[in-house]
Amino acid sequence: MSGITEIGRALAVVSDILSLVKNATQASAEITALISKANAEGRKDLTPQEWASVLGSAQEARDNLAAKLGVK
Amino acid sequence: MKFAIAPLIAAAFTVAALFGYNFSPEIQATVNDSAVLITNGVLALITIYLGYKGSTKSNAEKTEDAVEVAVEDAVAKADYRNAKEIKTAVAVDKAVDKYEDEHADVTRNQGGFARFETFILLALVSLFFLAAAGCASLKSGSLTPDQRAAAVLIDAKAVANTCGELYSKDRISRADASACLQYVTQAIEGANMAHFVITTGSAEEQTGVDKILTQAEEVIKILQQVIAKITAEDKPVSKGVSYKPTQPLGIPAQALGLSVHPIRAFNDFVGAAQ
Numbered sequence: 001m002s003g004i005t006e007i008g009r010a011l012a013v014v015s016d017i018l019s020l021v022k023n024a025t026q027a028s029a030e031i032t033a034l035i036s037k038a039n040a041e042g043r044k045d046l047t048p049q050e051w052a053s054v055l056g057s058a059q060e061a062r063d064n065l066a067a068k069l070g071v072k
Numbered sequence: 073m074k075f076a077i078a079p080l081i082a083a084a085f086t087v088a089a090l091f092g093y094n095f096s097p098e099i100q101a102t103v104n105d106s107a108v109l110i111t112n113g114v115l116a117l118i119t120i121y122l123g124y125k126g127s128t129k130s131n132a133e134k135t136e137d138a139v140e141v142a143v144e145d146a147v148a149k150a151d152y153r154n155a156k157e158i159k160t161a162v163a164v165d166k167a168v169d170k171y172e173d174e175h176a177d178v179t180r181n182q183g184g185f186a187r188f189e190t191f192i193l194l195a196l197v198s199l200f201f202l203a204a205a206g207c208a209s210l211k212s213g214s215l216t217p218d219q220r221a222a223a224v225l226i227d228a229k230a231v232a233n234t235c236g237e238l239y240s241k242d243r244i245s246r247a248d249a250s251a252c253l254q255y256v257t258q259a260i261e262g263a264n265m266a267h268f269v270i271t272t273g274s275a276e277e278q279t280g281v282d283k284i285l286t287q288a289e290e291v292i293k294i295l296q297q298v299i300a301k302i303t304a305e306d307k308p309v310s311k312g313v314s315y316k317p318t319q320p321l322g323i324p325a326q327a328l329g330l331s332v333h334p335i336r337a338f339n340d341f342v343g344a345a346q
Contacts, residue, residue, distance in 0.1 A: 013304060016243065020234055020303045024296070027230040031223045035215065045218040051267060058225040058260050061232035065253050068236050069246065 136166065217278075218270050220285045224263035227292045232256045234299050244302055252299070255291050262288030 034050065046054070066072060139162045142155075215223060235252035238244045244252070266284045269277055 016238070016241070016303045017300075019237060020300060023230040023234050027226045030226050031219075034222055034226075035219050038219065044216040045270065046222055046267075051218075051222065054222045054225045055260075055264060055267075058229040058232070058263075061229040061236075062253065062256050062260060065232045065236045065239075065249070065256065068239055069249055069253060071250070071253070 138162075139166075217281050217285060218267060220289070221263040221266040221270070224259055224266075224285065224288045224292055227296070228256045228259040228263070231259075231292060231295045231299065234303070238299070238302065248302075252295065255295055259288045259291045259295075262291070 034046070034054070038044070038046065038050075139158065142158050142162075231252065235244065235249055235256070239246070239249040262284055266281050266288070269281050269284070273281075
């Protein structure tokens with residue numbers, strides 16, 4: 001295998017890792033923002049609207065994965 | 073061409089793991105335990121050093137390998153005289169190589185990383201990233217139960233997205249993607265159940281919430297770790313042969329025991345936790 005091919009495959013993997021880190025970092029930031037907002041408003045729990053938004057978002061991601069697999 | 077770029081990539085990841093999260097004040101507010109990050113960074117450096125040291129060979133070791141091959145070849149051809157001459161001749165070379173290895177610091181730069189070792193290292197470094205991210209997303213001690221449930225949902229979304237991306241790129245099999253979907257679904261159901269108990273249950277019923285959340289968090293955490301490992305491997309599923317459909321995503325039996333699957337009757341679940 002040529003060196004260029006080798007580097008290309010390595011870069012592809014690095015790209016996937018960066019995508020993974022991006023997803024994880026976005027999740028962390030999202031959680032922190034949610035908590036900061038609740039703390040700022042003196043709440044311990046999420047409002048029904050916040051919960052619906054978070055739940056809907058997670059279910060949408062789950063449904064997208066299911067759609068890729070062709071299942072419900 | 074030797075794959076000399078690998079140490080640079082690994083080093084970059086390590087530096088980012090050490091300092092990257094300091095750039096975000098939002099995450100800083102949650103990731104209070106900076107010792108975890110520093111420890112992970114030090115471990116990453118040690119791993120990289122050991123990986124580099126272990127993946128390179130000194131001149132003496134290379135010569136020794138070559139000698140073995142040459143001698144075996146000569147013996148195989150019944151050329152015993154030649155084999156003996158080879159051994160004698162290389163004895164001098166080995167002595168010189170040994171001297172050079174002991175007195176020159178350039179010999180260690182010739183090996184580079186083997187590809188397999190590179191990806192193992194990248195896998196480890198990416199796990200450190202996730203550990204750091206996990207500090208923020210799963211730091212249950214600093215979150216209320218409802219916030220923990222929300223964190224599970226948000227992490228489940230990230231996992232589902234990542235699984236979808238990996239499946240689209242042919243990096244995981246359909247069986248593994250289906251397993252990912254199954255566990256993401258369970259985590260969502262667990263978090264939703266916890267939220268339901270928090271908002272509607274009695275004080276007695278709420279004592280079971282921690283167990284429900286811990287199980288859901290454990291499922292997500294293991295999914296994150298396994299996905300990080302798969303992501304760092306150079307193994308398109310169409311070419312790889314090591315996937316085992318009977319062990320989707322490599323989730324250990326212990327983790328399955330901790331998962332919220334199968335979702336039991338509500339009263340059983342809460343009752344078992346008490």
